[in-house]
Amino acid sequence: MSILRLFSSRKPAPEPVPTAPIARERLQILLAHERGSTRGKPDLLMQLREEILAVVQRHVTLDPDKVIVRMERGKNVSTLEVDIELPNGSEQAFAATG
Amino acid sequence: MAKVLVVTSGKGGVGKTTSTAAMGAALAQAGQKVVVVDFDVGLRNLDLVLGAERRVVFDLINVVQGIAKLPQALIRDKRLENLWLLPASQTKDKDALTDEGVGRIIDELRGSCDWILCDSPAGIERGAMLAMRYADEAIIVTNPEVSSVRDSDRIIGMLDSKTVRAEKGERVEKHVLIARYDAARAARGEMLTIDDILEILATPLLGIIPESQDVLRASNVGSPVTLNSPSSVAARAYADATKRLLGETVPMLVPTERKGLMNLLRGRRAA
Numbered sequence: 001m002s003i004l005r006l007f008s009s010r011k012p013a014p015e016p017v018p019t020a021p022i023a024r025e026r027l028q029i030l031l032a033h034e035r036g037s038t039r040g041k042p043d044l045l046m047q048l049r050e051e052i053l054a055v056v057q058r059h060v061t062l063d064p065d066k067v068i069v070r071m072e073r074g075k076n077v078s079t080l081e082v083d084i085e086l087p088n089g090s091e092q093a094f095a096a097t098g
Numbered sequence: 099m100a101k102v103l104v105v106t107s108g109k110g111g112v113g114k115t116t117s118t119a120a121m122g123a124a125l126a127q128a129g130q131k132v133v134v135v136d137f138d139v140g141l142r143n144l145d146l147v148l149g150a151e152r153r154v155v156f157d158l159i160n161v162v163q164g165i166a167k168l169p170q171a172l173i174r175d176k177r178l179e180n181l182w183l184l185p186a187s188q189t190k191d192k193d194a195l196t197d198e199g200v201g202r203i204i205d206e207l208r209g210s211c212d213w214i215l216c217d218s219p220a221g222i223e224r225g226a227m228l229a230m231r232y233a234d235e236a237i238i239v240t241n242p243e244v245s246s247v248r249d250s251d252r253i254i255g256m257l258d259s260k261t262v263r264a265e266k267g268e269r270v271e272k273h274v275l276i277a278r279y280d281a282a283r284a285a286r287g288e289m290l291t292i293d294d295i296l297e298i299l300a301t302p303l304l305g306i307i308p309e310s311q312d313v314l315r316a317s318n319v320g321s322p323v324t325l326n327s328p329s330s331v332a333a334r335a336y337a338d339a340t341k342r343l344l345g346e347t348v349p350m351l352v353p354t355e356r357k358g359l360m361n362l363l364r365g366r367r368a369a
Contacts, residue, residue, distance in 0.1 A: 016311075016315065019314075019315045019318035019319050020318060022318055022319050023317075023318035023319070026146070026149075026151070026318075026319075026320060029152065030146065030151050030152070034188060049155070064166075064167055064170075065167055065169070067170070068170065069155045069156075069170065070153070070155065071152070071153060071154070071155050072152055072153060073151075073152040073153075074152070
């Protein structure tokens with residue numbers, strides 16, 4: 001082995017880090033979410049997104065361009081981030097209805 | 099104005115999605131602004147290969163149906179700020195994809211990036227037709243075996259007749275990308291040779307991608323191979339193919355078995 005290396009200009013390749021466990025974990029997380037949404041149960045995050053936007057829309061006219069929704073699905077925790085830009089004057093509208 | 103490039107093949111499993119991810123990333127690494135669009139409704143995978151699968155909020159069909167605006171559905175790559183993904187829908191009916199809707203999205207994207215890469219589903223059904231419909235250029239991913247070459251030939255025929263360009267009497271510029279090339283089997287005469295494939299398909303060669311562990315590792319971790327192991331033979335082959343796409347003349351390297359002695363230099367032109 002070491003004699004062979006003498007003739008090789010290339011350094012011995014570093015032992016590659018196994019990537020299959022990463023692949024398995026990524027698939028487990030993804031499929032856990034997808035099975036929920038494609039087999040009858042609606043996807044919780046998607047449902048939350050739609051209902052949150054519907055509630056806000058009852059009070060304020062939303063500019064669809066000013067709504068940013070981000071999701072990050074995790075193994076134990078997922079996050080839903082809804083960033084809504086409210087037009088000026090919407091607070092008065094709240095006061096009037098509330 | 100962006101160029102619309104469809105990555106297609108007819109046959110499944112030849113490396114369309116891997117190649118879309120690798121070349122999309124390579125174009126972005128070269129400073130181009132790139133949007134990759136997954137047309138495989140119901141069986142999306144480009145998000146997974148790009149490592150964006152946990153961040154999908156809206157998809158192509160949401161945009162077609164007007165539920166989401168295009169900028170809201172685009173997912174920006176975390177590593178390459180020039181690379182964006184428009185994912186396919188996983189749950190919607192694929193009939194929701196309409197010619198008119200796809201045309202609108204392509205038009206909107208054209209003004210805001212340099213390249214639109216359309217990752218076609220396998221087959222010759224609606225999704226595959228719509229993926230190629232608005233293409234200016236096409237990459238036909240082909241493996242060195244008879245069924246893949248036959249399907250590629252069929253797809254080439256469709257590119258020449260069913261695209262908007264073809265209907266206007268213009269041509270779609272076509273390139274063959276040979277993927278999963280196994281040097282050892284080629285040396286033993288078990289696979290179609292590159293010359294055989296090019297002669298049959300009569301289409302210029304864009305690159306030769308070897309069958310590679312590095313490609314598998316890259317998709318395991320959700321990172322295009324040109325990013326994940328840029329010095330690997332496969333990544334360099336994709337980077338060279340990308341340069342040819344950008345008009346550079348790069349010598350065509352035929353991947354050989356890694357004995358470290360020589361890589362056969364072939365003087366074949368890319369286009």
